[in-house]
Amino acid sequence: MFKRHKLWSTVAAAIALTLAVPTAMAETEAPISAEQKQPADTKVAADRYLKEHAKQYQLKADLSDLKYVTTIQTDAGHYVRYQQIVNNAPVFNRQVTVTLDRSFHNPLVISGYEPYTTVQQVSQLLPPGDLKAKALQFVGDQAQGEWAPSSEEYGYTIQKGVATPTYRVVVHSKAPYGAWETYIHAGSGELLRKRNLNQRVNGTGKVFLPNPVESQGSVGNLKDNNDQDSPELTKQLKSVTLQGLDGSGYLRGQYVYINSAAKTYSAANQFNYTRSNDSFEDVMAYYHIDTLQRYLQQLGFKNVNNRAIKVNVNASPDDNSYYQPSTGELTFGTGGVDDAEDAGVIAHEYGHAIQDNQVPGFGDSHEGGSMGEGFGDFLGATYEDATSSTSFGKACVAEWDATSYSSSNPPCLRRLDVNKVYPRDLQNEVHADGEIWSQGLYDMAQAFGRDVATKIIIQAHFSLTPTATFKDGAKAIKQADLQLYGGQHAGDIDRIWKARGIPTS
Ligand SMILES: [Zn+2]
Numbered sequence: 001m002f003k004r005h006k007l008w009s010t011v012a013a014a015i016a017l018t019l020a021v022p023t024a025m026a027e028t029e030a031p032i033s034a035e036q037k038q039p040a041d042t043k044v045a046a047d048r049y050l051k052e053h054a055k056q057y058q059l060k061a062d063l064s065d066l067k068y069v070t071t072i073q074t075d076a077g078h079y080v081r082y083q084q085i086v087n088n089a090p091v092f093n094r095q096v097t098v099t100l101d102r103s104f105h106n107p108l109v110i111s112g113y114e115p116y117t118t119v120q121q122v123s124q125l126l127p128p129g130d131l132k133a134k135a136l137q138f139v140g141d142q143a144q145g146e147w148a149p150s151s152e153e154y155g156y157t158i159q160k161g162v163a164t165p166t167y168r169v170v171v172h173s174k175a176p177y178g179a180w181e182t183y184i185h186a187g188s189g190e191l192l193r194k195r196n197l198n199q200r201v202n203g204t205g206k207v208f209l210p211n212p213v214e215s216q217g218s219v220g221n222l223k224d225n226n227d228q229d230s231p232e233l234t235k236q237l238k239s240v241t242l243q244g245l246d247g248s249g250y251l252r253g254q255y256v257y258i259n260s261a262a263k264t265y266s267a268a269n270q271f272n273y274t275r276s277n278d279s280f281e282d283v284m285a286y287y288h289i290d291t292l293q294r295y296l297q298q299l300g301f302k303n304v305n306n307r308a309i310k311v312n313v314n315a316s317p318d319d320n321s322y323y324q325p326s327t328g329e330l331t332f333g334t335g336g337v338d339d340a341e342d343a344g345v346i347a348h349e350y351g352h353a354i355q356d357n358q359v360p361g362f363g364d365s366h367e368g369g370s371m372g373e374g375f376g377d378f379l380g381a382t383y384e385d386a387t388s389s390t391s392f393g394k395a396c397v398a399e400w401d402a403t404s405y406s407s408s409n410p411p412c413l414r415r416l417d418v419n420k421v422y423p424r425d426l427q428n429e430v431h432a433d434g435e436i437w438s439q440g441l442y443d444m445a446q447a448f449g450r451d452v453a454t455k456i457i458i459q460a461h462f463s464l465t466p467t468a469t470f471k472d473g474a475k476a477i478k479q480a481d482l483q484l485y486g487g488q489h490a491g492d493i494d495r496i497w498k499a500r501g502i503p504t505s
Contacts (some may be wrong), residue, residue: 203269336404344398351376372438
C-alpha cells in the first residue's frame with residue numbers, strides 16, 4: 001500500500017474570488033454585431049458575454065484564469081473554447097465553451113469551470129522519473145510492465161476547493177490490461193483519481209454451454225478423437241456474447257486476460273471457432289470466467305476476485321489444470337479432452353482463485369484443501385446446472401472432460417451426491433475428501449436455490465483462515481446465513497451438515 005508523505009506546505013496564498021457585478025443581463029443587452037464573423041471577433045464577443053455573466057458561472061470577473069484554446073467556425077454557428085488554468089498550468093479537463101449562432105445571438109455557455117479558494121504550494125515536486133512506476137502501482141501489477149509508452153503532464157486538480165498541484169500520468173498496464181489515466185499529487189505522490197480510458201466492447205463467440213455431453217443430454221457418439229471436429233460436437237456449439245472486451249481484438253477484458261491469445265485475434269471481435277482449433281479453448285475460458293465473475297457481482301460481491309485474471313490456455317500437455325497462488329494465474333492443460341473445453345473444469349479452477357482472493361493462502365491444512373476442492377466442484381456443478389439446456393449430469397461435474405477417463409454414465413470428474421460422511425470416509429486426499437464438503441454445499445443449493453446458497457457460501461469464506469477445518473467452514477456458513485438472512489436457513493443448514501457428519505456449532 002502506498003505510504004502517504006506530506007511534503008507540501010498546506011499554508012497557501014488565499015485567492016479571493018472577486019466577483020463582478022454584472023452590468024447587463026442577457027435580456028437587456030444589445031445584440032452583438034452580425035456584420036463580421038472572423039474568429040477574432042467571435043472571441044471578443046464570447047469574452048464579452050462571459051465577463052458580463054461571470055457571476056452567474058462563478059468565473060473571475062476578468063477571466064484571468066481562462067486560457068483561450070480555439071474558435072471553431074461552422075455554417076450553423078461559432079464555438080469558442082477556454083481552458084481553466086492556475087499559474088499558467090491547466091486545471092485538467094476543466095473547460096468552458098461559448099456557443100454563438102451565426103448572428104451572435106442566443107449565446108450558450110457550457111461551463112466545467114471549478115471555483116477554488118486557495119492554491120496549494122508544494123515545496124518539492126516529485127521527480128518525473130518516479131511517476132510511471134507510481135501510476136503502474138496504483139492501477140495494478142507493476143512488475144508486468146507496459147504495452148505502450150506512458151505520458152505525463154503537470155497541472156492542477158481542484159480538491160475540496162483547493163487548487164492542488166497534480167501530475168496526470170497515462171499508463172498502459174499489462175495487468176490489468178488497459179490504458180489508465182491517473183492523477184497523482186505532485187508533492188505527496190498520493191493517488192487522487194484514476195480512470196480506465198479503454199472503451200469496453202462486446203464481441204461474439206461460440207462455446208460449449210456448459211459442455212457437449214450435458215447440453216446434448218447424453219454421451220452418445222461424442223468422442224475426443226484427438227481434438228478433431230465431428231458433426232455431433234459442432235452441433236453443440238452455442239453463440240454467446242463476449243462482454244467487457246477492451247477492443248484490442250484480443251480476448252482481454254475487464255475480468256479475464258487470455259494470455260495465449262496472440263493467435264486468437266479478431267479486429268471485429270468475432271471469435272467463432274470449432275473445437276479442433278486451439279483458439280476455441282481461449283473463447284471458452286474467456287466466456288465462462290467472465291460470466292462467473294459477473295454472477296458474483298450480480299449477487300452483490302463487488303470485491304471477490306474482481307480483477308482481470310490472467311489465463312494460460314492449452315499451456316500444459318498434462319490432463320491437469322491449476323490455479324497458481326504465487327502468480328494469481330490459471331493454467332489449463334490439453335491431456336485427454338482439452339480441459340478448457342469443459343466449463344465444469346474452468347469453473348472449478350476459478351473457484352480456487354476466488355478462495356485465494358478471499359483468504360490469501362487458503363487451504364494450508366488437509367480439511368482446508370478439501371474445502372477448496374469441494375467448493376470448486378460446487379461452483380462447477382451449479383454453473384453447469386444453471387447454464388445447461390438439459391437436466392443431464394446433475395450432481396456431476398465435468399461430464400465431457402471425464403469421457404477421457406471415466407466409463408460411468410454420466411462420466412464425472414467427481415460427484416456431489418455420494419453420501420460420504422466425516423470422519424468415517426476420509427481418504428486423506430483433498431479431491432476425494434472434498435466430496436464430503438461439496439455435497440453439503442450442493443445440498444444447500446438444492447434446498448435454497450443456487451443464488452441464495454452461493455451467496456451464503458461466498459459470504460462465509462470471508463470468515464475463514466488458511467488452516468480452517470470443515471467445522472470452521474460449517475460454522476462460518478451458519479453465521480453468514482444469520483448475517484444475510486437473519487438465520488432463516490439455520491434449520492436446513494444444521495440438517496444438511498449433520499448428514500455429512502459436520503457440526504455447525
Ligand atoms: Zn482443484
